[in-house]
Amino acid sequence: MARVTVEDCIDKVENRFELVLLASHRARLLAAGAPLTIDRDRDKNPVVALREIGDETITADDLKEQLIHSMQKYVEVDEPEAETVPLLSSSPAAAAVAPQSSSDDSAVQFDRMSEEDLLRGLENLAPPVETDDEGD
Numbered sequence: 001m002a003r004v005t006v007e008d009c010i011d012k013v014e015n016r017f018e019l020v021l022l023a024s025h026r027a028r029l030l031a032a033g034a035p036l037t038i039d040r041d042r043d044k045n046p047v048v049a050l051r052e053i054g055d056e057t058i059t060a061d062d063l064k065e066q067l068i069h070s071m072q073k074y075v076e077v078d079e080p081e082a083e084t085v086p087l088l089s090s091s092p093a094a095a096a097v098a099p100q101s102s103s104d105d106s107a108v109q110f111d112r113m114s115e116e117d118l119l120r121g122l123e124n125l126a127p128p129v130e131t132d133d134e135g136d
Contacts, residue, residue: 008054022063023049025070 013019026049037057
C-alpha cells in the first residue's frame with residue numbers, strides 16, 4: 001500500500017496548515033456520505049482525502065469554497081432590488097375603494113427639483129422660535 005505524504009500534496013496546496021484544513025474537511029464530507037473520486041483501497045477517510053487532493057480529482061479551490069461555506073453562520077443572499085412602488089392617493093378611502101394596479105405606472109408622477117431650488121427653499125425656512133416655557 002502506497003503512503004500519502006504531505007510532499008505528495010504540497011504542490012497542489014502550498015500552505016501545510018491549509019492542506020490539513022482542506023483534507024480534514026474533505027474527510028468529514030466523506031464520512032457524511034460524499035461520493036468518492038478515487039478507489040478507497042481499504043484506506044480511511046483522511047488518507048482518501050489526501051489522495052484526492054494529490055491526484056487532483058477534487059480541486060483545492062472547490063474544497064476551500066466548501067469549507068468557507070460550511071463555516072459561515074450568516075449567508076448573505078443577493079436578492080433583486082425592489083421595484084418602484086406607485087404613490088398612494090391622498091385620501092385613504094379612495095385607496096381602499098380603487099387600489100392602483102402595478103401595471104398603471106404611467107399615472108405616477110414625481111416632482112423634480114433642482115439643487116438650486118432646494119437650496120433656495122432651505123434658505124427661506126425660518127429657524128424655530130425659542131419659547132421660555134419654564135414655569136415662571
